[in-house]
Amino acid sequence: MQFIFNKMEKYKKKVIGLLIFKVIGTLTDLAIPYLTAYMIDQLIPTSSKDDITKIILLGILMLLVVLFGWFFNMKANRMAEYVAAYTVRDIRYELFSKIETLSAKQVDELTQTSLISRMTTDTYNIYSAVGSIQRLGVRAPILFIGGIVVSFFLDWVLALIMVAMIPFIMYFSLRTSKMGRPLYTDIQVKVDKLIRTLRENITGARVVKALSMVEHENYKFDLNNKEVVESELKATKSMSKIRPLVDVIMNLGLVVVLIIGAYRVFNSQTKVGEILAFVTYFTIILNATMSLTRVFIQMSKATASSLRIIEVLDFKTDMKNGNMEVFEVNETPHIEFSHVYFSYNQKGDHLEDINFKLYKGQTLGILGATGSGKTTIINLIMRFYDPYQGEIKMFGKNLKDLDLSALRKSIGLVLQTDLILSDTIYENIQFSRKDILPEDIELAKTIAQANFIDEMPEKNYEKMTQRGTNISGGQKQRLLIARAVAGKPKLLILDDASSALDYQTDMNMRLSLKEHLSETTKIIVAQRISSIKEADLILVIEDGKIIASGTHETLEQTSEQYQNIIKHQLGGELNESTNH
Numbered sequence: 001m002q003f004i005f006n007k008m009e010k011y012k013k014k015v016i017g018l019l020i021f022k023v024i025g026t027l028t029d030l031a032i033p034y035l036t037a038y039m040i041d042q043l044i045p046t047s048s049k050d051d052i053t054k055i056i057l058l059g060i061l062m063l064l065v066v067l068f069g070w071f072f073n074m075k076a077n078r079m080a081e082y083v084a085a086y087t088v089r090d091i092r093y094e095l096f097s098k099i100e101t102l103s104a105k106q107v108d109e110l111t112q113t114s115l116i117s118r119m120t121t122d123t124y125n126i127y128s129a130v131g132s133i134q135r136l137g138v139r140a141p142i143l144f145i146g147g148i149v150v151s152f153f154l155d156w157v158l159a160l161i162m163v164a165m166i167p168f169i170m171y172f173s174l175r176t177s178k179m180g181r182p183l184y185t186d187i188q189v190k191v192d193k194l195i196r197t198l199r200e201n202i203t204g205a206r207v208v209k210a211l212s213m214v215e216h217e218n219y220k221f222d223l224n225n226k227e228v229v230e231s232e233l234k235a236t237k238s239m240s241k242i243r244p245l246v247d248v249i250m251n252l253g254l255v256v257v258l259i260i261g262a263y264r265v266f267n268s269q270t271k272v273g274e275i276l277a278f279v280t281y282f283t284i285i286l287n288a289t290m291s292l293t294r295v296f297i298q299m300s301k302a303t304a305s306s307l308r309i310i311e312v313l314d315f316k317t318d319m320k321n322g323n324m325e326v327f328e329v330n331e332t333p334h335i336e337f338s339h340v341y342f343s344y345n346q347k348g349d350h351l352e353d354i355n356f357k358l359y360k361g362q363t364l365g366i367l368g369a370t371g372s373g374k375t376t377i378i379n380l381i382m383r384f385y386d387p388y389q390g391e392i393k394m395f396g397k398n399l400k401d402l403d404l405s406a407l408r409k410s411i412g413l414v415l416q417t418d419l420i421l422s423d424t425i426y427e428n429i430q431f432s433r434k435d436i437l438p439e440d441i442e443l444a445k446t447i448a449q450a451n452f453i454d455e456m457p458e459k460n461y462e463k464m465t466q467r468g469t470n471i472s473g474g475q476k477q478r479l480l481i482a483r484a485v486a487g488k489p490k491l492l493i494l495d496d497a498s499s500a501l502d503y504q505t506d507m508n509m510r511l512s513l514k515e516h517l518s519e520t521t522k523i524i525v526a527q528r529i530s531s532i533k534e535a536d537l538i539l540v541i542e543d544g545k546i547i548a549s550g551t552h553e554t555l556e557q558t559s560e561q562y563q564n565i566i567k568h569q570l571g572g573e574l575n576e577s578t579n580h
């Protein structure tokens with residue numbers, strides 16, 4: 001909770017204001033039963049039919065007190081909402097900014113779905129708790145303590161009976177709240193799992209349908225859903241034990257109060273109006289205790305959620321930023337890998353002893369079966385991950401010494417599954433880089449062979465749906481290539497980015513890249529030889545190792561594996577390769 005209180009500090013003035021309002025509002029609520037008892041015991045017995053002015057005046061006073069209370073409580077509740085909303089906004093922003101700085105390795109560790117639910121469900125739990133603490137957390141103790149104090153004024157014997165009940169109630173409330181914390185953490189973990197299944201199914205809806213996996217996925221979802229419900233029920237079961245228990249204790253006390261109260265009225269030690277007021281305070285105290293319990297439960301939830309958020313905020317950045325700009329040095333390799341080793345999970349190498357040099361303007365082709373490590377090489381160049389051994393240099397400087405943002409800005413990257421915004425084509429190519437001008441966009445379209453854009457009704461201003469579901473796979477790839485080349489990168493990386501293009505379009509694009517971006521160094525990851533055969537250097541990767549390297553011509557002569565790949569890629573590709 002300390003974390004939440006620290007975050008509320010910024011709104012201290014508002015919190016103090018609302019506390020004052022809340023205290024006034026609550027005290028007015030406490031005054032009503034006292035005034036009622038006064039009316040019944042003092043005014044009604046001493047007034048006559050012809051003189052009820054005092055009764056009317058007290059009635060008006062009671063009405064004013066109620067209105068006064070309503071106004072202050074309403075104002076306080078509004079201010080509490082404001083503080084809750086803005087406190088959580090700050091927490092969300094801090095969490096989002098932190099997530100932005102996490103390395104890919106840390107995101108893998110925390111998992112994307114867990115980060116999403118920390119950002120949504122956990123922050124919502126904090127929002128609910130901050131609201132409750134300010135409203136009920138202030139009101140309930142005042143009603144509780146105030147109720148007891150006034151009860152002592154009314155009748156100290158009866159008040160003592162009531163007070164005797166309180167330790168039991170407090171004990172159960174605190175115990176329940178302590179029990180709640182792990183239970184709510186467990187719910188969040190299960191919700192993470194549910195979101196993960198949901199997310200996979202929404203993003204992969206077509207594949208799920210195509211593979212007739214709907215029933216299996218429904219079963220999986222149902223299982224996760226059941227787990228969430230079971231965890232929730234377990235938590236509710238523990239939490240709900242308290243309410244009836246407290247009710248029983250309080251009602252027992254009430255019965256004792258009424259019996260002893262009756263004796264005291266018979267002995268003229270107290271009055272009926274006072275007993276009535278006492279019973280009302282008893283109910284107020286009962287409700288205040290219930291509210292406090294609710295606040296404790298919400299605090300348990302919020303504490304569990306805070307811990308999940310703190311866990312992310314406490315992540316130390318494991319990717320140190322360098323401070324060097326990217327300086328081109330022509331005679332030094334643009335990219336150089338020297339004995340690079342890398343593992344995603346420290347359970348085995350995903351890259352082993354990778355070595356190559358690529359000079360400015362040259363093209364590197366990376367070929368290999370799926371899962372061989374092609375994208376991993378790209379991940380290291382982008383510094384999404386760092387190798388655990390060996391060195392990667394750009395223009396002679398270790399990547400770790402370069403400013404991360406300058407490094408990434410110098411690279412144009414197209415991934416296999418890339419992001420298409422639900423915005424216009426123009427915005428998708430420009431991608432908020434205001435220095436990219438309309439003529440750059442047109443050139444990028446030409447290079448990427450994206451002539452389909454001009455055939456669309458709205459041309460550049462055609463709206464894309466989220467993930468580009470309203471264009472074909474090949475059109476999507478050309479749009480993404482246009483985005484990457486529009487920034488005139490020093491290094492262009494196409495990771496399986498033209499797999500959906502027909503051979504002719506793929507070749508036209510490569511020719512266009514050569515013509516318009518001759519100064520740009522290119523890395524082309526591909527499954528088919530035709531996409532990389534003109535490259536200055538080709539790496540054939542298998543199980544994270546380079547098993548052959550050289551130009552197409554040398555590999556054709558010297559590498560058995562390369563010859564095998566050629567053999568397996570007969571058909572359309574062979575025709576294409578013999579034609580050109």
Ligand SMILES: Nc1ncnc2c1ncn2[C@@H]1O[C@H](COP(=O)(O)OP(=O)(O)OP(=O)(O)O)[C@@H](O)[C@H]1O
Binds near residue numbers: 345368369372377
């Ligand atoms: N984030 C990750 N965490 C753990 N292992 C990973 C991660 N990403 C990739 N791997 C593993 O690393 C190996 C190489 O993956 P990589 O994505 O580099 O293959 P690839 O050659 O690009 O495959 P494809 O052609 O299918 O994209 C695979 O065994 C893969 O399972």
